[in-house]
Amino acid sequence: KKTYKLFINGAFPRSESGRSYPIYRKGSKVLLAQPAQASRKDLRDAVCAAREARSKWQSATAYNRSQILYRIAEMMEGRRLQFVEEIMAQASLTKSVAEKEVSEAIDLWVWYAGWCDKVGQISGANNPINGPFYNFTSPEPVGVVGVFAESDSSLLGLVRAMAPALAGG
Numbered sequence: 001k002k003t004y005k006l007f008i009n010g011a012f013p014r015s016e017s018g019r020s021y022p023i024y025r026k027g028s029k030v031l032l033a034q035p036a037q038a039s040r041k042d043l044r045d046a047v048c049a050a051r052e053a054r055s056k057w058q059s060a061t062a063y064n065r066s067q068i069l070y071r072i073a074e075m076m077e078g079r080r081l082q083f084v085e086e087i088m089a090q091a092s093l094t095k096s097v098a099e100k101e102v103s104e105a106i107d108l109w110v111w112y113a114g115w116c117d118k119v120g121q122i123s124g125a126n127n128p129i130n131g132p133f134y135n136f137t138s139p140e141p142v143g144v145v146g147v148f149a150e151s152d153s154s155l156l157g158l159v160r161a162m163a164p165a166l167a168g169g
Contacts, residue, residue, distance in 0.1 A: 003034040006042055009049035016041045026092035050144040058141040058169050066116035069166060073109035076102070087155060105159045112163040119168050141169045 003020050005012040015036040023032045038046075057065075076083060080102055087098040120139055127135040145165050150157035 004036060006036050006038055006046075008042065008046045009052075013042075013045075015039060016045075023090065025089055032089055047144055047146075054141070054144060060169070062117035062120070062169070065167065065169060066113040069109055069113035069116065069163065073106050073113065076106050076109065080106075083155060090154060101153055101156050105155045108156070108159045108163055112167040116167045116169075139168070 005014055015038055017037065017039040019037040019039075020034040021037050022034055024030060025032055060068075080099075083102045083105075084095065084098045087093060087101055088095060091098075093101070123137070123139040125137045127137055129135045147161040147165055149161040
């Protein structure tokens with residue numbers, strides 16, 4: 001079976017430690033994949049790459065961010081069958097349940113794509129103060145974030161963790 005590499009700074013390096021771990025079909029000993037097990041150095045490299053990319057992402061307009069998130073949804077829709085098969089193999093779910101999970105993940109990408117330009121309107125405010133000046137609150141990106149995806153539903157958990165952070169900038 002294929003050993004998957006990491007994805008850091010637009011490249012696919014092997015883990016610095018060279019380690020990987022097996023993923024089996026749920027409830028059996030059938031090997032599905034061998035993803036790379038990242039080390040602390042790999043995490044540090046990923047954070048440094050994210051810090052370098054942060055200025056480009058935070059300067060992107062809300063419209064541009066929404067286009068990117070919507071494109072992710074389109075790409076998932078184009079590879080729907082692959083995602084369904086992977087979820088069925090990994091989680092031992094029926095085809096209808098796996099299709100529902102993929103559909104929900106695609107819908108979430110589209111939903112957050114629609115929220116990109118609304119986050120500032122909802123979170124920002126004109127704060128009432130006593131004086132001859134204005135006080136505004138506007139949300140701004142402050143740095144790199146790490147997210148943890150829930151493990152119950154692998155694809156949906158990943159989308160639920162990543163999409164809000166990407167939509168917010």
